[in-house]
Amino acid sequence: MISVNPSEARAVRQRARDGSLTGPTAGLATGFVQVNLVVLPEAQANGFLRFCQANPKPCPLIAVSEPGQRTCELLGNDLDIARDVPAYHVYRHGELSGTAGDVSDLWRDDLVTFALGCSFSFEHALMQNGVAVRHIDESRNVPMFKTSIPLQAAGGFSGHMVVSMRPFPAAQAIRAIQITTRFPLAHGAPVHFGDPALIGIRDLMNPDYGDSVSIYSNETPVFWACGVTPQQVLMDAGVPFAITHSPGHMLVTDIPESQVTLL
Amino acid sequence: MISVNPSEARAVRQRARDGSLTGPTAGLATGFVQVNLVVLPEAQANGFLRFCQANPKPCPLIAVSEPGQRTCELLGNDLDIARDVPAYHVYRHGELSGTAGDVSDLWRDDLVTFALGCSFSFEHALMQNGVAVRHIDESRNVPMFKTSIPLQAAGGFSGHMVVSMRPFPAAQAIRAIQITTRFPLAHGAPVHFGDPALIGIRDLMNPDYGDSVSIYSNETPVFWACGVTPQQVLMDAGVPFAITHSPGHMLVTDIPESQVTLL
Numbered sequence: 001m002i003s004v005n006p007s008e009a010r011a012v013r014q015r016a017r018d019g020s021l022t023g024p025t026a027g028l029a030t031g032f033v034q035v036n037l038v039v040l041p042e043a044q045a046n047g048f049l050r051f052c053q054a055n056p057k058p059c060p061l062i063a064v065s066e067p068g069q070r071t072c073e074l075l076g077n078d079l080d081i082a083r084d085v086p087a088y089h090v091y092r093h094g095e096l097s098g099t100a101g102d103v104s105d106l107w108r109d110d111l112v113t114f115a116l117g118c119s120f121s122f123e124h125a126l127m128q129n130g131v132a133v134r135h136i137d138e139s140r141n142v143p144m145f146k147t148s149i150p151l152q153a154a155g156g157f158s159g160h161m162v163v164s165m166r167p168f169p170a171a172q173a174i175r176a177i178q179i180t181t182r183f184p185l186a187h188g189a190p191v192h193f194g195d196p197a198l199i200g201i202r203d204l205m206n207p208d209y210g211d212s213v214s215i216y217s218n219e220t221p222v223f224w225a226c227g228v229t230p231q232q233v234l235m236d237a238g239v240p241f242a243i244t245h246s247p248g249h250m251l252v253t254d255i256p257e258s259q260v261t262l263l
Numbered sequence: 264m265i266s267v268n269p270s271e272a273r274a275v276r277q278r279a280r281d282g283s284l285t286g287p288t289a290g291l292a293t294g295f296v297q298v299n300l301v302v303l304p305e306a307q308a309n310g311f312l313r314f315c316q317a318n319p320k321p322c323p324l325i326a327v328s329e330p331g332q333r334t335c336e337l338l339g340n341d342l343d344i345a346r347d348v349p350a351y352h353v354y355r356h357g358e359l360s361g362t363a364g365d366v367s368d369l370w371r372d373d374l375v376t377f378a379l380g381c382s383f384s385f386e387h388a389l390m391q392n393g394v395a396v397r398h399i400d401e402s403r404n405v406p407m408f409k410t411s412i413p414l415q416a417a418g419g420f421s422g423h424m425v426v427s428m429r430p431f432p433a434a435q436a437i438r439a440i441q442i443t444t445r446f447p448l449a450h451g452a453p454v455h456f457g458d459p460a461l462i463g464i465r466d467l468m469n470p471d472y473g474d475s476v477s478i479y480s481n482e483t484p485v486f487w488a489c490g491v492t493p494q495q496v497l498m499d500a501g502v503p504f505a506i507t508h509s510p511g512h513m514l515v516t517d518i519p520e521s522q523v524t525l526l
Contacts, residue, residue, distance in 0.1 A: 178452060193436070
């Protein structure tokens with residue numbers, strides 16, 4: 001067991017809150033769960049909750065706040081949803097209308113917060129088990145792709161899955177499948193590997209989000225459901241108002257990774 | 264929990280013993296572990312035991328008998344190693360010298376029996392989980408291939424792994440990796456998938472043992488360590504005397520499959 005100290009997670013949130021941290025959170029407060037954030041007015045939130053529950057691989061729900069609350073005890077103490085993320089995206093009518101380091105001034109009594117698991121948890125576990133993660137080794141963002149994999153329509157939302165891709169030699173891919181199976185709240189096991197055309201991806205070197213990474217001739221691309229999926233779905237639905245984290249700039253929680261790990 | 268009745272396993276052994284069962288054991292006494300059998304003189308057995316322990320994926324040890332014993336309490340009650348397998352192979356100086364339905368007359372006080380887990384256990388689990396197994400659907404023997412994957416030399420034995428191959432669409436392959444991970448005593452997770460040339464296999468349609476099976480364009484071949492490996496190693500080593508089961512004609516034990524299943 002790695003001992004973890006929640007004060008490290010709180011310190012990261014404090015730095016985001018006071019404006020001294022504006023960059024990505026990868027590698028910060030190691031051992032604590034970081035989450036994708038989606039904030040929606042209650043009018044859309046109830047349907048979105050049903051959509052997440054119908055699509056747990058791209059939208060693994062870790063916590064849902066009460067309407068209007070900027071705190072969330074399930075995620076941590078001394079936590080301010082409107083200030084503790086280093087960078088927010090603000091969407092209006094399905095389009096990105098701006099970025100901000102603090103959304104206190106946009107807060108409303110009807111806003112509901114969704115905290116969704118993110119792949120940082122399983123990437124940490126992969127590396128601890130000696131499985132190298134290419135985009136981290138190459139200091140890039142993970143490559144992400146729109147696919148033809150249909151989502152389960154629910155709550156008025158529908159669309160297709162966005163996936164992240166990590167290449168491995170087969171033996172490491174098998175190990176990665178075993179390890180990520182232990183993280184159902186961080187997208188879990190992959191949804192596909194091998195031929196990208198079978199899930200509607202044309203060119204692995206041209207991701208829809210993130211950066212491309214090297215893929216060697218002895219490697220297979222492995223695809224996981226991605227937390228960008230709900231953002232894409234909300235944009236496609238043209239929701240009137242939404243706040244999310246900016247990609248890579250996650251909310252750091254007090255939840256130890258061990259708490260979201262099976263076995 | 265499926266309730267299992269050990270009398271079914273004993274009935275299969277009794278039919279093999281009295282000569283009324285001479286065919287393969289697949290599908291008989293469902294829910295009980297069937298094992299690969301290797302019987303060696305003590306002079307080779309001690310080294311072979313070290314070899315198995317060094318190579319647990321192809322040679323998962325379920326039980327090792329005391330020298331000369333034809334019974335094995337770990338495997339079952341009222342069990343006769345020399346008569347309860349429907350068909351035996353007898354090897355002399357590294358070559359198959361004959362087959363028999365009863366090896367009582369060949370028994371010696373120095374013979375040690377090795378019971379090794381077999382893929383029947385995980386194939387049963389795959390089908391119970393809705394993962395179709397091609398060679399079963401096509402009523403063929405599983406295709407098996409010699410590979411370039413080196414074994415750990417130990418006890419005077421060495422060589423390369425023999426693997427079995429089952430094709431799946433990627434999503435089913437991922438599920439198959441998860442399910443077979445639960446069966447470390449039945450070869451466990453695969454050792455490779457995808458490009459067969461990477462493990463020294465030239466032609467998937469020409470297996471070294473067993474039959475070829477259909478592989479569709481949306482499928483990936485997935486390779487598991489195979490219980491034929493120890494037989495191949497013993498033949499390559501030219502051991503003076505050995506008895507094994509005939510492929511597909513396994514020893515049915517009283518061990519419920521649940522007892523060799525993780526989780």
